[in-house]
Amino acid sequence: MPAASTETARSVATMRRRLARQFSEAGLDTPDLDARVLVGHALALDHAALAAQADRRLSDREAAAVAALAQRRLGREPVARIVGAKEFWGLPLTLNAETLVPRPETETVVEAALAALGEDRGQALRIADLDTGSGALLLALLSELPAAQGVGTDISLSALGCARSNAAALGVENRASFVACDHGSALGGGFDLVVANPPYVASAAIAGLQPEVRNFDPRRALDGGPDGLLAYRAIAGDARRILARHGLLVLELGAGELEAVTALAAEAGLIPGPCRRDLGGLPRALAVKVST
Ligand SMILES: C[S@@+](CC[C@H](N)C(=O)[O-])C[C@H]1O[C@@H](n2cnc3c(N)ncnc32)[C@H](O)[C@@H]1O
Structure with missing residues (x-):
């Protein structure tokens, strides 16, 4: 036979x-x-x-x-990178070599933002997603906030191109725009909601990450400088300028960064609020306000 x-x-x-x-x-x-x-x-x-x-x-x-x-x-190339796509918040997103593979724990940022918005979810909110990568956070929020408009920023033009085509594929291109800049530096003020999942791994710790991450995620999506906090410093320092007076900032946190990021926010004159834990029980999404 x-x-x-x-x-x-x-x-x-x-x-x-x-x-x-x-x-x-x-x-x-x-x-x-x-x-x-x-x-x-x-x-x-x-x-x-x-x-x-x-x-x-x-x-x-x-x-x-x-x-x-x-x-x-x-x-050790991740499956999402091989197939060029990953689902985030139930949305199919395409990826390219310059976008991070969106992580399930990042959905905690969406949950925290929606919980904080409460009954304002139907308002014509202005949202900024700093360091947007594939557009994951902005597109998830626009899918939940039907009257909102948003802008995503990134330092990578190629990532922005990917985010823009994801917005078009999801039919929200009229409510989403994308700008190349350093975090929020090119944005004006008055945002109701700013979210960010910035690079937050300490430079020296990158070598110890799983090969799927260290060899395949773009270095600039990971590298948060010597102490991992470089991007948080920049974002916290600019937050009062970007946010409306009633505005909310929700930051994704790396492991063990809650205390340091809370302190940075307070030093920048912001009011740190509740921190939401991810499914693994780690503090993952810190909500910060401009005023009470
Ligand atoms: C951790 S990834 C997050 C991507 C996406 N928000 C997500 O959650 O999947 C960080 C992103 O920040 C971008 N980035 C790095 N440095 C930046 C900077 N100085 N200004 C704007 N974006 C930056 C990277 O290109 C990358 O897309």
Whole structure:
């Protein structure tokens, strides 16, 4: 039965299982999921089609495409970077080489902002998302705040291009604009809500991050300077100028940064408010006001 066994060895299901085993042996965190997504991506099959075609034999070209993606994953490239997309707040976002892969814990910033806005959610709010990357925070907020308008800033033109095309794909291009500048430096004042997930890893700590992060996320999306607080200093120092008097700033925090960022905000004349924890229980989103 050599022909049949060759057939089996090249079926969609067999390839998935083989990849999952290789990924597991390589110590990857989610081998089955990674194998499913990468086989589906290589073959342009969604979850249901993968199941329906489980016994289909792969062509040589398809097998080579799957193997090439598997090699990239074994080189610790994140699945989101390989497929060029990641879901954030239930929104499909595309990525490029200059955008951070949006993280689930960043959704805590959206939760904190929405909780603080309370009944003002229907107002024509003006939002700024500093250091917007793929546009994740701004686009999540615009999806929840139907009358709001927003601007995203970034130092990377390529990231801004990605954010702009994500806004168009989500149909909110008329409510979103994008500006290249240092944090909020090119913005005027009067924003009701400013959010930021700035680079916050201390430079020397980057070498100790997981390979998926240190080798594939853009360095300037991670590097927060010698103590990790460089961007927070700039943003806190400029916040009173950018925010309306009743305005709210919500900052994502890196691990162990709550105390230092709270102190920076207070030094800048801001009023630190509640800090929301992420699903892992870590303080993740600090809300700060201009006045009580
Ligand atoms: C941690 S990533 C966050 C991206 C996105 N907001 C998210 O949550 O997925 C930080 C972003 O800040 C940008 N950045 C770094 N330095 C900056 C600066 N001085 N001014 C504006 N953006 C900056 C990077 O290009 C990157 O897109």
